[in-house]
Amino acid sequence: MHFLINTSIIKKSRTAAFILLLIVPVTQLSAEQEHHDHSMMHQQHHQENSVDLRTPLNLPPEMAQHQLSNMRGHLEAVQKIVALLAESKFDDASGVAWQQLGSRPGMLKMCNRIDNEDFKQRGLSFHKSGDALAEALKTKDTNQSLEALNATLQHCVSCHASYKQ
Numbered sequence: 001m002h003f004l005i006n007t008s009i010i011k012k013s014r015t016a017a018f019i020l021l022l023i024v025p026v027t028q029l030s031a032e033q034e035h036h037d038h039s040m041m042h043q044q045h046h047q048e049n050s051v052d053l054r055t056p057l058n059l060p061p062e063m064a065q066h067q068l069s070n071m072r073g074h075l076e077a078v079q080k081i082v083a084l085l086a087e088s089k090f091d092d093a094s095g096v097a098w099q100q101l102g103s104r105p106g107m108l109k110m111c112n113r114i115d116n117e118d119f120k121q122r123g124l125s126f127h128k129s130g131d132a133l134a135e136a137l138k139t140k141d142t143n144q145s146l147e148a149l150n151a152t153l154q155h156c157v158s159c160h161a162s163y164k165q
């Protein structure tokens with residue numbers, strides 16, 4: 001009886017050792033592959049970051065500062081809108097959207113001064129999305145408001161992907 005148990009244990013540990021022999025090189029290989037893939041990704045990422053293919057706007061210095069300051073204002077507006085939405089203060093959020101993102105005449109001045117037709121059009125349709133956001137917030141419907149906010153944010157993302165100062 002003892003003898004039988006021992007041989008079965010030996011058999012089992014032999015099988016286990018055999019399986020280990022098979023597994024170890026495979027996992028080593030996949031770890032190496034992973035490392036390789038990762039460094040390839042890193043390289044690609046690095047290349048994307050070092051070659052900026054976006055169209056430059058070549059703004060004169062004082063206009064450049066003004067444009068960036070407008071941009072920081074836009075980001076702040078989005079932050080305020082999200083905070084007000086979280087408190088269901090739809091009317092206040094709608095006011096911020098109209099004042100800071102919408103197509104008020106003062107707001108469109110900067111876009112109109114930029115000497116690039118496509119950029120100008122993107123700017124104008126972004127501000128129209130700000131008007132639509134102000135309207136959506138007036139409905140006091142959270143989903144509709146978030147959809148409109150998302151549409152506005154898509155304008156931010158796609159313009160940033162195409163243009164730099």
Ligand code: HEC
Pocket residue numbers: 057068069071072074075076078119122123126152153155156157159160163164165
């Ligand atoms: C029509 C184009 C356009 C739209 C729309 C747009 N931006 Fe920009 N934004 C730019 C450009 C161009 C820059 C400069 C980027 C660069 O030089 O790398 C910029 C820069 C910024 C910066 C950096 C500011 C700084 O001080 O460096 C922030 C923040 C920003 N945008 C936020 C936003 C937000 C938020 C939105 C949407 C609510 C938005 N932008 C919509 C074109 C746009």
